[in-house]
Amino acid sequence: MIKKLIVVGVFSISTLSFAQKFSIRPSVGYAWRTAKTISGLSREEEQYVKGLKNGLNFDIAAHYEVKNGLAFGLKYSNYSASSDGFLLGNVNGMPVSVPVTTKDNITFFGFSGLISNNHLSTRHKVFADIALGVLSYTTKTGSVKGTGSTFGAEVDFGYQYQVSKNFLIGPKVGLSGGTLNKMKINGVTYKFDDDQKEGLHRVSLSAAATFRF
Numbered sequence: 001m002i003k004k005l006i007v008v009g010v011f012s013i014s015t016l017s018f019a020q021k022f023s024i025r026p027s028v029g030y031a032w033r034t035a036k037t038i039s040g041l042s043r044e045e046e047q048y049v050k051g052l053k054n055g056l057n058f059d060i061a062a063h064y065e066v067k068n069g070l071a072f073g074l075k076y077s078n079y080s081a082s083s084d085g086f087l088l089g090n091v092n093g094m095p096v097s098v099p100v101t102t103k104d105n106i107t108f109f110g111f112s113g114l115i116s117n118n119h120l121s122t123r124h125k126v127f128a129d130i131a132l133g134v135l136s137y138t139t140k141t142g143s144v145k146g147t148g149s150t151f152g153a154e155v156d157f158g159y160q161y162q163v164s165k166n167f168l169i170g171p172k173v174g175l176s177g178g179t180l181n182k183m184k185i186n187g188v189t190y191k192f193d194d195d196q197k198e199g200l201h202r203v204s205l206s207a208a209a210t211f212r213f
Contacts, residue, residue, distance in 0.1 A: 021065040022213040023118075027172055029206025031057035031079050035199025044097075048085035052104050055081025057204040059154075059174070061112055061129060068119035075112040075131040077154060077176070079202060080105050102141040106200055108152055108176065109133050118212075125168055129156040135178035135200050146185040152178030152200065158208055166212045174204040 033053040041049065059077035066072060081104045086097045110133015118125055135152030138145070153176070160170035180198035182191040192198065 021071075022063070023065070023071065023210055024060065024062050024213075025208055025210045026058075026060040027206040027208035028056070028058050029172075029204055031055060031174070031176075031202045031204035033079075033081075033200070033202045035201050038196070044086055048083055048087065048100070048102075051083030051085065052081045052102060055079055055104070057174070057202075057206060059108075059156075059206070061114070061131075061156075063112065063114045065118075069116060071114040071116070073112050073114070075108070075110060075129070075133070075154065077108040077174075078105070079107075079176075079204075100141055102139060105138045106176075106202070107136045108154055110152070110154070123162040125160045125162055125170075127156075127158050127160070129154075129158075131155075135176070137180060137183070137198065137200055144186060146183045148180040148183035148198065150178045150180050150200070152176065156208075160208065160210055168210040168212075170208060172204075172206045172208040174206065176200065176202045176204070 031054065037046065037049055037053075057077070057079050059075065061073060061075040063071035063073035082102065084099070084101045087100050108131070110131045112129055112131035114127060114129045116125060116127035118127070131154045133152060134149055136147070136149045138147050140146075154174060156172050156174045158170060158172035160168040162168045178200040180192070180200065182189055183198065184190075
């Protein structure tokens with residue numbers, strides 16, 4: 001009986017130790033796209049585009065700690081923004097103002113490496129998360145839909161306070177980067193000139209919670 005209890009105890013300790021190596025970190029906040037707006041737009045068009053350059057940012061990362069302070073895993077993020085406005089056009093030589101609504105969505109999925117001081121006894125934790133993967137962009141205005149994908153990178157820097165052994169929370173700053181050289185619009189692929197490429201760069205500020213298992 002004693003031998004069995006020892007075996008069960010060792011197994012439980014090993015399982016707990018193994019489980020503590022996993023972490024999931026969801027975060028939600030706001031993001032601002034930093035790519036330069038193309039020139040030559042009217043004031044109304046500039047205001048319309050400006051509405052698409054800030055929006056809701058959500059991401060979630062899952063990591064497995066391979067050694068103290070170093071973990072690897074996967075990361076997913078989503079940026080969404082919309083804008084309502086009026087664009088100027090011409091019908092039979094007459095200027096007209098057309099109401100439009102555009103919805104933009106940028107997603108990222110890739111492999112992530114995490115560096116942190118989670119293994120230290122302090123309740124004040126800091127981390128840096130670097131991820132490389134695929135950035136996908138979708139924009140829809142009325143019946144016109146554009147899509148494109150490119151290689152992208154995301155970097156997060158954060159501070160968290162350890163509320164309990166398995167739960168941490170705090171602010172996080174994120175940087176995302178990627179540029180589209182071409183897009184498919186309503187099924188037709190268009191390649192962009194250097195001054196027309198779609199920049200997907202953005203800066204985000206979020207509240208992040210970490211759950212350790």
